[in-house]
Amino acid sequence: MGVAEAAPTPSLAARTRGLRKLYRTTVAVDHVDLDVPEGAVLGMLGPNGSGKTTTIRMLLGLTTPTAGEIELFGAPMPDAAASVLPQVGALVEGPGFHPFLSGRENLLRCAAAEPLLRSAEIPTAVDQALERVGLAAAANRRYRGYSLGMKQRMGLAAALLVPRRFVVLDEPTNGLDPAGTREVRSVIADLHAAGTTVLVSSHLLSEVEATCTHVAVLHQGSVVAQGELTDLLESGNAGLLVSTPSVESAVNALRDNKIPARATPDGLLVDLTSTTAPEVVATLVRADVPVYEVHRQRTGLEDLFAQLTEAS
Numbered sequence: 001m002g003v004a005e006a007a008p009t010p011s012l013a014a015r016t017r018g019l020r021k022l023y024r025t026t027v028a029v030d031h032v033d034l035d036v037p038e039g040a041v042l043g044m045l046g047p048n049g050s051g052k053t054t055t056i057r058m059l060l061g062l063t064t065p066t067a068g069e070i071e072l073f074g075a076p077m078p079d080a081a082a083s084v085l086p087q088v089g090a091l092v093e094g095p096g097f098h099p100f101l102s103g104r105e106n107l108l109r110c111a112a113a114e115p116l117l118r119s120a121e122i123p124t125a126v127d128q129a130l131e132r133v134g135l136a137a138a139a140n141r142r143y144r145g146y147s148l149g150m151k152q153r154m155g156l157a158a159a160l161l162v163p164r165r166f167v168v169l170d171e172p173t174n175g176l177d178p179a180g181t182r183e184v185r186s187v188i189a190d191l192h193a194a195g196t197t198v199l200v201s202s203h204l205l206s207e208v209e210a211t212c213t214h215v216a217v218l219h220q221g222s223v224v225a226q227g228e229l230t231d232l233l234e235s236g237n238a239g240l241l242v243s244t245p246s247v248e249s250a251v252n253a254l255r256d257n258k259i260p261a262r263a264t265p266d267g268l269l270v271d272l273t274s275t276t277a278p279e280v281v282a283t284l285v286r287a288d289v290p291v292y293e294v295h296r297q298r299t300g301l302e303d304l305f306a307q308l309t310e311a312s
């Protein structure tokens, strides 16, 4: 043992290092170093084909990495799969429900395979999961007749059969109507409030902004940005765009108050490094400058994501 102890690293629900997956000659995932802090809701953001599903499948032991390491709660995968995976609930493509059984019957079968559920607890767990995803009324209908959104809800119900330490949701709002999307957001918020770590993939920045505390952006199989959502959103130049017919008076009024600003084709761009949006508006109003509209300039993450999605 060394004399100096290393500073304790925050506990991670999932950690990958150098993760790589090749399908023949296709590099699906390349050198992914992902940290999912315990208690976080981490949004894995990326355009189609950026490697989200492949990364998730490797985390869950559903596909074998070509190279790299995976740990779940500090335990190496796949060696620790039997002890760790029962604590992990997952919604991934192709959950394989039986088409001729009802939603309830399918979930009863899933529940029977859950090591953490005692037989006596199964019926209640199934009913609670059906209720939670809004499928209680359709529970006795055959799975075959379910809509895409209902099938998606079934996958979510299966992930939520037991209280989990970690829930992994691959594009959970795919195929859902606006009400279904709101329900998924509320399920994620409930899980977060209960201390469960959530990893959720999406190709929509708005989705991630609405639900996540952390984000990892994937592009062409690699992580191009990761960290706390607020930090990433604030990265880059924070600016406020002001729409006013009196640009010159506005610039002068702001400069008198030591707030840097300049005219741009999009409007008056005010530097927010040393001030706030309400302060800028108050300053302009005090100087009798008419303000039609103000909005924040696109953030670092929005710019990054726009570049990635526009390029693909």
Ligand SMILES: Nc1ncnc2c1ncn2[C@@H]1O[C@H](COP(=O)(O)OP(=O)(O)OP(=O)(O)O)[C@@H](O)[C@H]1O
Binding pocket: 023, 026, 027, 028, 029, 046, 047, 048, 049, 050, 051, 052, 053, 054, 055, 203
């Ligand atoms: N089983 C497979 N066989 C061959 N190539 C695959 C397979 N699965 C994924 N790929 C390829 O790996 C790359 C990453 O795919 P992946 O499904 O992980 O991306 P994704 O970010 O989840 O995309 P989407 O948002 O469309 O679901 C793509 O080029 C895809 O074509």
